[in-house]
Amino acid sequence: MTTAVATATAATSTVGTTGTAAVTPRSNGASEPAVWVRGVRREFAGRQVLAGVDLDIAAGEFVALLGRSGSGKSTLLRILAGLDTDATGQATVPERGAVVFQDPRLLPWARVLDNVVLGLRARDARAQATAALTEVGLGGKERAWPATLSGGEAQRAALARALVRSPGLLLLDEPFGALDALTRIRMHSLLRDLCRRHRPAVLLVTHDVDEAILLADRVAVLTDGRLSLDEPVRLGGARTRANPEFAALRARLLAELGVADDEAEQVDPEQQFDAERQDDAERQDGSAQGDVEQVEGR
Amino acid sequence: MSTSLVLGGRGGNAEAGTGTEAAGTGAGGAAAGGAVAGGAGDAVATSRVVVAAPAPGAAEPGRVALALADPDRARRRPVPKWLRRMLGPVLLVAFWQIGSSTGLIQADILAGPWTVLHTGYDLAADGTLGENLVISLRRVAFGLALGVGVAVVLALVSGLFQLGEDLVDAPVQILRAVPILGLVPLAIVWFGIGEQVKVFLVALGTAFPVYINTFAAIRGVDSRFVELARTVRLGRLGLIRRVVLPGALPGFLVGLRFAFTISWLILVVSEQINASSGIGYLMDQARTFGQTDVIVVGLAVYGVLGLLSDALVRLLERRALAWRRGLEAT
Ligand SMILES: Nc1ncnc2c1ncn2[C@@H]1O[C@H](COP(=O)(O)OP(=O)(O)O)[C@@H](O)[C@H]1O
Ligand SMILES: [Mg+2]
Numbered sequence: 337m338t339t340a341v342a343t344a345t346a347a348t349s350t351v352g353t354t355g356t357a358a359v360t361p362r363s364n365g366a367s368e369p370a371v372w373v374r375g376v377r378r379e380f381a382g383r384q385v386l387a388g389v390d391l392d393i394a395a396g397e398f399v400a401l402l403g404r405s406g407s408g409k410s411t412l413l414r415i416l417a418g419l420d421t422d423a424t425g426q427a428t429v430p431e432r433g434a435v436v437f438q439d440p441r442l443l444p445w446a447r448v449l450d451n452v453v454l455g456l457r458a459r460d461a462r463a464q465a466t467a468a469l470t471e472v473g474l475g476g477k478e479r480a481w482p483a484t485l486s487g488g489e490a491q492r493a494a495l496a497r498a499l500v501r502s503p504g505l506l507l508l509d510e511p512f513g514a515l516d517a518l519t520r521i522r523m524h525s526l527l528r529d530l531c532r533r534h535r536p537a538v539l540l541v542t543h544d545v546d547e548a549i550l551l552a553d554r555v556a557v558l559t560d561g562r563l564s565l566d567e568p569v570r571l572g573g574a575r576t577r578a579n580p581e582f583a584a585l586r587a588r589l590l591a592e593l594g595v596a597d598d599e600a601e602q603v604d605p606e607q608q609f610d611a612e613r614q615d616d617a618e619r620q621d622g623s624a625q626g627d628v629e630q631v632e633g634r
Numbered sequence: 635m636s637t638s639l640v641l642g643g644r645g646g647n648a649e650a651g652t653g654t655e656a657a658g659t660g661a662g663g664a665a666a667g668g669a670v671a672g673g674a675g676d677a678v679a680t681s682r683v684v685v686a687a688p689a690p691g692a693a694e695p696g697r698v699a700l701a702l703a704d705p706d707r708a709r710r711r712p713v714p715k716w717l718r719r720m721l722g723p724v725l726l727v728a729f730w731q732i733g734s735s736t737g738l739i740q741a742d743i744l745a746g747p748w749t750v751l752h753t754g755y756d757l758a759a760d761g762t763l764g765e766n767l768v769i770s771l772r773r774v775a776f777g778l779a780l781g782v783g784v785a786v787v788l789a790l791v792s793g794l795f796q797l798g799e800d801l802v803d804a805p806v807q808i809l810r811a812v813p814i815l816g817l818v819p820l821a822i823v824w825f826g827i828g829e830q831v832k833v834f835l836v837a838l839g840t841a842f843p844v845y846i847n848t849f850a851a852i853r854g855v856d857s858r859f860v861e862l863a864r865t866v867r868l869g870r871l872g873l874i875r876r877v878v879l880p881g882a883l884p885g886f887l888v889g890l891r892f893a894f895t896i897s898w899l900i901l902v903v904s905e906q907i908n909a910s911s912g913i914g915y916l917m918d919q920a921r922t923f924g925q926t927d928v929i930v931v932g933l934a935v936y937g938v939l940g941l942l943s944d945a946l947v948r949l950l951e952r953r954a955l956a957w958r959r960g961l962e963a964t
Contacts, residue, residue: 417865435865441858445880445957454876455866481957497866 370537376425387561396535400548403558430504440490442482449478468496488519506536745927753927777836785844793852827908843892851885
């Protein structure tokens with residue numbers, strides 16, 4: 337069930353080869369964490385983006401990873417997804433992983449159901465996919481073209497595509513960053529329900545402090561290539577912004593991110609999102625989904 | 635002035651060729667956005683109705699009464715666009731007929747429309763036209779099938795494999811610089827003047843646009859989808875089948891459209907240079923006897939064939955790219 341992304345290391349590791357990441361299976365002890373990351377480094381053109389990241393995620397645990405734009409959150413997530421073979425260090429992840437990107441990334445030429453079953457070989461895959469679509473509230477949309485979906489619907493289809501794989505690790509890279517505020521709220525509760533039911537280990541990359549506190553069992557902050565903060569979210573009682581512990585944690589996280597709390601109050605969250613989105617758009621090619629109007633039609 | 639909104643940003647893409655042109659002239663979303671803004675401004679100007687009653691502020695300095703339409707005035711029904719567009723061609727044919735009837739245009743320069751219609755009917759009735767038409771169609775069909783088939787295979791080889799690109803792409807790009815019709819003498823040396831030479835020339839001419847567009851489309855497949863394929867463990871074959879081929883289909887269809895156009899062009903030339911049958915041969919024969927009416931009939935047939943083949947590709951595109959029209963269909 338578990339795979340080791342045994343990457344070569346710079347400093348302490350015993351692995352011989354340098355520079356490449358190999359995937360090797362590992363026996364699954366009951367107490368071992370689902371995700372085990374030690375000293376993971378990554379540099380681009382001589383600039384170190386990840387400078388030795390250590391991270392454990394227990395099976396079924398929901399971890400939110402915060403960080404400023406460009407701090408390397410996506411880089412770490414891509415390494416855990418097995419998409420980056422140039423990183424060094426050691427990492428072990430569950431064999432079955434699933435990724436939800438910021439853009440829904442549905443193949444525009446495949447109907448929604450075909451997108452959800454993509455890559456599945458099980459004989460009852462289509463039935464499972466139909467069930468997954470129903471679970472995310474897209475029952476009846478199986479034969480729709482992705483271009484006809486709203487932004488929120490498309491992202492829910494992407495969520496269904498991830499869930500139908502029964503992943504041991506669910507990787508989410510700012511999955512709600514491009515959605516409007518109302519849709520985002522609805523997606524939060526959907527994600528919370530789904531994770532409660534399926535219990536995958538979750539790594540949610542986000543730049544939204546509130547989102548992290550609302551959803552996660554644990555929050556970590558990535559600063560200068562390392563996890564500068566990693567602590568459980570212990571909110572006695574309800575997870576609402578009214579909870580004083582919520583506010584305290586929020587202030588602590590914002591401080592860690594280099595934003596004073598009162599400063600954050602004044603910043604229009606939408607503007608914050610727009611700036612981030614623009615930042616991401618610069619690195620993305622013209623997205624097929626990008627042209628589609630992102631309105632949650634209900 | 636009013637501006638129509640193209641929703642979803644992929645308007646007109648059902649016809650990939652023209653869609654691209656439209657995007658080119660519209661300069662993308664930014665220009666469209668600007669146009670929309672302009673349109674909105676106009677709408678405000680025309681819809682904020684200042685009733686034509688003596689404008690209270692007309693006398694005041696700095697204010698102007700807008701001259702707006704009176705809603706009670708009966709509107710004239712506009713002449714439909716297609717009818718207006720018919721006007722030019724109809725006038726042209728009319729002048730042509732008048733010129734021919736009055737002897738202003740002599741028959742050995744250009745036969746009149748009525749004569750052409752007659753000749754066309756006669757040629758169709760005695761089977762000459764149909765016979766030669768079938769021969770021409772067959773040449774185009776074989777040439778296209780061969781050219782498109784070879785081009786797709788080559789595009790796949792060089793699009794999917796680095797070694798393939800190294801071996802195939804450079805030679806193709808060099809050969810592309812040679813005008814196909816310049817190869818006619820060589821082709822005659824190789825194949826004589828039978829059917830083969832026509833099929834060969836058509837195949838060669840159609841292969842290039844199909845290869846170039848398909849290759850570019852394969853290489854242009856969105857890398858984010860390739861990444862997705864890895865996260866869902868599609869494997870190499872699955873990647874090709876589910877991502878690369880469907881992603882490259884629009885580009886292939888653009889190439890196919892060019893291929894259809896080019897195939898007729900090459901057929902016309904090669905049939906008039908050396909042939910003993912086919913529409914082009916009919917026209918060349920007519921030239922030696924000065925029968926301009928037959929030549930015009932041949933031209934008309936070529937024109938209709940061109941239109942029909944274009945309609946065929948459009949139909950193909952509409953079928954194959956249904957997902958692009960997703961917003962209207964379901
Ligand atoms: N493929 C790449 N090539 C070069 N630089 C990259 C690449 N991917 C990411 N980077 C750089 O690494 C840094 C971290 O990027 P990323 O992980 O995407 O940040 P974020 O935390 O916003 O997700 C950025 O400065 C980015 O420019
Ligand atoms: Mg990112």
